[in-house]
Amino acid sequence: MAEEKDNVLMEKVVSLCKRRGFIFPSSEIYGGINGFWDYGPYGARMKRAVEALWWHEMVETRDNVEGLDSTIICHPRVWKASGHLDQFSDLMTDCRKCKSRYRVDQMEDPTTCPNCGSKDLTEPREFNLMMKTFVGPVFDEEHAAYLRAETCQPIFVDFHSVRVATRQKLPFGIAQIGKAFRNEINPRNFTFRSREFTQMEMEFFCDGEDGMKWFEYWKEQRIKYYREKLKFSDDFFRIYEHEKLAHYAKAAIDIEVKFPFGWGELEGVHHRGTWDLSQHSQFSGEDLQYVDHDNKRKLMPTVIETSVGLDRTILALLARGYEEDTAATQKEGMDEDVRIVLHLPPLVAPVQLAVLPLSKKLDENAVKLYTDLNRYFRCEYDVTGSIGKRYRRQDEIGTPLCLTFDFESAADNAVTVRDRDTMQQQRVNISELRSYIENAINR
RNA sequence: GCGAGUGUAACUCAGUUGGUAGAGUAUCACGUUGCCAACGUGAUUGUCGACGGUUCGAAUCCGUUCACUCGCUCCA
Numbered sequence: 001m002a003e004e005k006d007n008v009l010m011e012k013v014v015s016l017c018k019r020r021g022f023i024f025p026s027s028e029i030y031g032g033i034n035g036f037w038d039y040g041p042y043g044a045r046m047k048r049a050v051e052a053l054w055w056h057e058m059v060e061t062r063d064n065v066e067g068l069d070s071t072i073i074c075h076p077r078v079w080k081a082s083g084h085l086d087q088f089s090d091l092m093t094d095c096r097k098c099k100s101r102y103r104v105d106q107m108e109d110p111t112t113c114p115n116c117g118s119k120d121l122t123e124p125r126e127f128n129l130m131m132k133t134f135v136g137p138v139f140d141e142e143h144a145a146y147l148r149a150e151t152c153q154p155i156f157v158d159f160h161s162v163r164v165a166t167r168q169k170l171p172f173g174i175a176q177i178g179k180a181f182r183n184e185i186n187p188r189n190f191t192f193r194s195r196e197f198t199q200m201e202m203e204f205f206c207d208g209e210d211g212m213k214w215f216e217y218w219k220e221q222r223i224k225y226y227r228e229k230l231k232f233s234d235d236f237f238r239i240y241e242h243e244k245l246a247h248y249a250k251a252a253i254d255i256e257v258k259f260p261f262g263w264g265e266l267e268g269v270h271h272r273g274t275w276d277l278s279q280h281s282q283f284s285g286e287d288l289q290y291v292d293h294d295n296k297r298k299l300m301p302t303v304i305e306t307s308v309g310l311d312r313t314i315l316a317l318l319a320r321g322y323e324e325d326t327a328a329t330q331k332e333g334m335d336e337d338v339r340i341v342l343h344l345p346p347l348v349a350p351v352q353l354a355v356l357p358l359s360k361k362l363d364e365n366a367v368k369l370y371t372d373l374n375r376y377f378r379c380e381y382d383v384t385g386s387i388g389k390r391y392r393r394q395d396e397i398g399t400p401l402c403l404t405f406d407f408e409s410a411a412d413n414a415v416t417v418r419d420r421d422t423m424q425q426q427r428v429n430i431s432e433l434r435s436y437i438e439n440a441i442n443r
Numbered sequence: 444g445c446g447a448g449u450g451u452a453a454c455u456c457a458g459u460u461g462g463u464a465g466a467g468u469a470u471c472a473c474g475u476u477g478c479c480a481a482c483g484u485g486a487u488u489g490u491c492g493a494c495g496g497u498u499c500g501a502a503u504c505c506g507u508u509c510a511c512u513c514g515c516u517c518c519a
Contacts, residue, residue, distance in 0.1 A: 011512085019454055019469085031492060031509045084519070129518080149519080185444070185517045193518075246519065265518095330481040337480065358477060384471090388479035395479095404478065416478070423479070 010260040013319050014190055016340070017043065020397050022318065022350075023191060035187030035195030042397055043314065045350035045378060047198070050313055051177050053347055054200045057225055058175050058306075065173035065202060066166050070154035072179055073135065073145050081283035082153050082276070084130055085146070131181040131195070147181035151199045152305060156276045159205065159301075160288055170290055170301060171206035171214060177310070189261050191311040198310040205290070205301035208274065214304045215251050215271045222255060222269055222306055230313070231345045236320060238263065248275030257316045266316060267308040274300040317344055321398060327423065330388070342398030343421060346441040351380045351399040353437060356390050358406040366405040369415070369430070373403075377437060395420055401440060403433075 017023040021040030025032040039047050059067045079085045131147040134140075148154065155174045162174050177200045187193050206214050223239070226232040235258070242252040251271040256263045277300055281288045289298045321343040329337035346352055353373060357366035360383055370381040380399070382390050387404065394402050404416040409430075417436065418425045428436050 014511090015454065025510075028510090032511080034510065082519085182518085186515095188512090190511095248519095327479060329479075332481080339480080356478095386479085386481060387477070388481075390480090391478080392480045402479095406478080418478080425478075 009319065009322065010190065012324075013260070013315075013322050016322065016342075016396065017318065022046070022397075023314075035184060035193075037191050037194055037311075042350035046314060046317075046344075046348055047310065049348040049350070049378070050310060050317075051198075051200065053229060054225075054308065054310075055175070055177065057229065058173075058200075058202050062173070064168065064171065065175055065204075066162055066168065068155060068158060068162060068174050068176045069178065070151075070158060070176060072148050072181075073133065074148060074154055074157065076145055077283055078153050078157055078280075079130060079146050079149070081279040083279070084149050084153075085128070129182045129184065131183050148179075149182050150180050150201070150307070151176050151178045152201045152203055152307065153276075155201065155203045156280050156288075156303075157284075159203075159277060159280075160286065163290070170292070171204060171210065173202050173204035175200075175202040177201075189259070189264075191315050192259065192261070192264055194311065200308040200310050202306045203276075204304040204306075205277075206304065207299060208302040211250060211271055211273070211302040211304065215269065218304050218306050219253055219269045222267060226255065229345070229347060230317065232257070237266070240265075246270075248273055257312075257320075259316065260319050264312065265309070266312050267306065270305045270307070272303040272305055274302055276303055277301060317348065318342065327392075339392060339395060341395040341420060344398035344400070346400040349398045349400055350378065351394065351397060352377045352401065352441055353379045354390070354394045354399050354402045355379060355381050356387060356402055356404050357383055358387055358404055362405050362407065362409070365410055369403075369405060373433070373437070376434060377441070391418065391423075401437060 014023075017040075020042060022043035023037050023039055026036035026038045027033045055067070059065050076085070130149050133145055133147060134143045135145045136143045155176055159174065162168070163172075166172075178198065179196060180199050181196050184193055184195055187195055191197075202218075204214055204218060219239075226237060237255060237257045240254040240256050240263075242249075242254070245252055249270055250273050253269050254265045255267040255269070257266045277288045280286075281300070288300070290301050291298055321341075323341050323343060325339050325341065326336040327339040328335065331337060344350075355366055355370035355373065357363055363383055366383075367381065370379055373379050380394075382393065384390070391402055398420070400420045402418040402420070404418065404425075406416065409415050413431070414427050414429045415433070416425050417428050417433075417440075419440075
């Protein structure tokens with residue numbers, strides 16, 4: 001029952017995204033391509049806003065976190081060292097009779113289906129989640145390369161260069177926003193699991209003795225970010241503590257949010273120990289240990305990782321924000337009508353402020369106001385249709401504030417500011433407008 | 444990758460036994476109104492997911508394929 005309702009919500013969100021230009025299928029005129037999605041004008045704005053917010057929180061306001069923008073294609077040995085190439089090229093076989101699929105290395109008897117006992121199995125086939133390409137014009141194995149499956153590996157690879165260039169001492173972090181690619185067997189749930197996606201990752205390097213302390217610190221920082229910046233309420237997200245840890249990890253939590261299809265991972269905060277740098281030291285032959293001059297010792301830094309799925313963040317905000325409530329209408333024979341509204345956090349709303357003249361006759365003055373405010377906020381100007389209709393359009397794309405320039409505005413130097421969530425209006429003097437909006441957006 | 448379902452305008456959907464497509468909403472223009480999808484008049488929009496077959500004729504029947512949804516499987 002609840003599931004059915006949630007699927008309806010998901011469909012509505014997908015429909016809104018398409019209709020209003022947040023997200024649509026990639027290559028749609030050719031029939032689409034499974035697992036790839038394009039961000040339209042509003043989606044792109046929103047994505048940029050979330051990136052900017054994260055970058056500001058994680059890099060710009062911290063003296064001990066540096067930014068990086070590394071390549072998508074790295075030396076193939078990077079993925080040997082990380083384990084991606086070996087561990088994720090599993091041999092799989094399908095049972096033709098009961099349609100189950102198994103990893104060959106996990107089967108007691110690779111010739112018999114553990115489920116139905118049939119011997120009618122497909123030839124074992126290799127499944128690798130890394131996307132492959134070729135560097136150079138010759139397409140042979142010698143020139144094979146892979147698109148990065150996560151943005152963190154290049155951070156480890158560049159660790160030494162970043163440290164030297166910035167003269168950072170432990171503890172310090174390196175952050176990166178960028179695309180990652182995985183050949184997911186089955187992309188699902190809109191943009192939740194796609195084959196090309198954007199990650200926002202930060203690797204924090206510290207002395208192993210302080211590992212758990214920093215793990216707790218970053219966990220707390222990230223939770224705070226969701227609460228305070230993205231306005232997540234306690235019933236919308238939860239912390240999942242890993243009981244079964246990856247072979248290299250010392251501690252791990254996922255920050256999960258309530259998607260229409262169920263709880264899903266949004267961010268991982270992981271204590272990765274010294275595994276990554278050790279691996280790259282070993283495979284590259286470069287000593288990536290940190291030289292602690294103060295205490296005259298060398299140590300392999302321990303890594304605490306915070307890893308966010310940006311596309312998942314956008315999806316979570318859209319799905320959580322979607323609401324259909326009722327509002328007064330002037331339509332004949334009706335008192336109330338359905339209002340679709342996206343309750344997006346003002347910090348990341350694609351449009352933060354819409355400037356709407358009450359009448360076309362007021363166009364000139366209103367445009368001036370719009371041009372001025374557009375320097376400070378993400379603004380949109382709209383003069384078409386009735387004022388009510390324009391409010392509803394803005395509600396649907398999640399614009400927190402609408403500013404209406406009316407027939408008195410020129411005389412009293414004030415405009416009406418209308419709130420998306422409450423639909424309440426307030427008269428604000430134009431001279432105080434900027435600080436009023438700033439205050440409302442950052443609340 | 445397997446199984447089931449779905450695919451008609453930007454959106455939601457109708458389309459009778461095969462006779463080359465409609466509605467509402469949206470969008471645009473003009474008029475009117477002037478604070479919550481108002482009203483009137485008019486206009487635009489589809490290779491009916493794609494390809495192929497059967498047929499005099501296919502949105503409709505058949506095959507293949509692509510995409511989406513759900514269930515398996517996978518998810519470092």
